[in-house]
Amino acid sequence: MSENKTEIELLRKILGSAGMKPEAFDLSLPYWKLKQYKKGEFYNEYKNVCKHLGFVINGVFRIYRVNNDTGEEKNMLFFTDHQFVASYKSFLAQTACEYYTEAMVDSLILYIHIDHLNELYGQSHQWERFGRIVAETAFHEVMVNTEGFLFKTPEDRYREMMEKHPNIFNAVPLYHIASYLGIQGPSLSRIRKRMVGR
Amino acid sequence: MSENKTEIELLRKILGSAGMKPEAFDLSLPYWKLKQYKKGEFYNEYKNVCKHLGFVINGVFRIYRVNNDTGEEKNMLFFTDHQFVASYKSFLAQTACEYYTEAMVDSLILYIHIDHLNELYGQSHQWERFGRIVAETAFHEVMVNTEGFLFKTPEDRYREMMEKHPNIFNAVPLYHIASYLGIQGPSLSRIRKRMVGR
DNA sequence: GGATAAGTTTAACCCAGGTTAAAATCGAAA
């Protein structure tokens, strides 16, 4: 287990700052596993049921969907350092996953199996709270995203992406950004051109 | 308290089917309050901090945002029977609300103050679980919404709205539906016209 | 360093939704 030490302690610290007591955290020690992903490897595959909740030590992942007819890919979300990663809809409902989750750069993840997590939920009030906070955070993330689509232009969303998530912005090609913003490559080019003009 | 009896028992039954034990539920009995909303009344106002989690006994609410410059309204979500209602982002973070939440028809709500809810979270593992499930449900709701914007046309979203939420569809004017779908009134008219044509 | 692949931009054309205002329809209330 000694090779997980640093990463586990990072997670302990982050959960601790969200209110988790060390003793409660210790309950989970046997369950966390560390995995290295090479760029291009998948955290979760289409049609699998997502069985693990991951915690990104470092790296960038994209969660995307493929149109069965056209083969076209569309990015739903990105995950990066110190975020929890899962195909969360599939994970919560334990239904077949509609997404792929792919490492965009070499990445490192601590992950836990849902059965162990449910065990912790049952054993410990603190872990139940952890589950609540992960869910609330995921909600917030997606909510902000939806608000973007409703209330903002693609140009606004592009600018925000650049400002608020520079590490993601720099790690992935522009056509993935375009997809995430809900537009096509050429449209993003036009937006970028418009922006330098002013 | 006797006038809340029926509504409380409905809530007990619904939470029970999500796994809440009656004894745990009983802890909350002193806290739920019942409120009748007339059509047009507000559950939550812009710039308030949302302090209550509501449970819709019956009725329809819309949560919407107003553009400060143009005064234009855009609908974010609808809530109806047996759903939990809150300006959830504001509720979770206890920050000033960016939305209005308005009753679209005469409605009845059971609500609980966040302080009492936090008390229950602290007292009871079961209630902590309740909080997790509410958050997970809210996540799922918003996620499906975002997926709609990314992967579906306004026409698809309109058709789904009609099929899956007929009670909402029938309770609110079309221009509110249009707003929820992210389009303008005339566009919805064009879509409807296209649809009868085929 | 030149070849090859990957990523980005450009151009030309198309189309759906935005915008505005007027017309038509519906509904409640007198």
Add this chain to the structure above:
DNA sequence: TTTCGATTTTAACCTGGGTTAAACTTATCC
């Protein structure tokens, strides 16, 4: 019923993103 206001549709014009394919730029690798 007639009328007034609210809602929905229509019309005309505009705009920005979609689509496709080619051109250009940047990495990467032998």
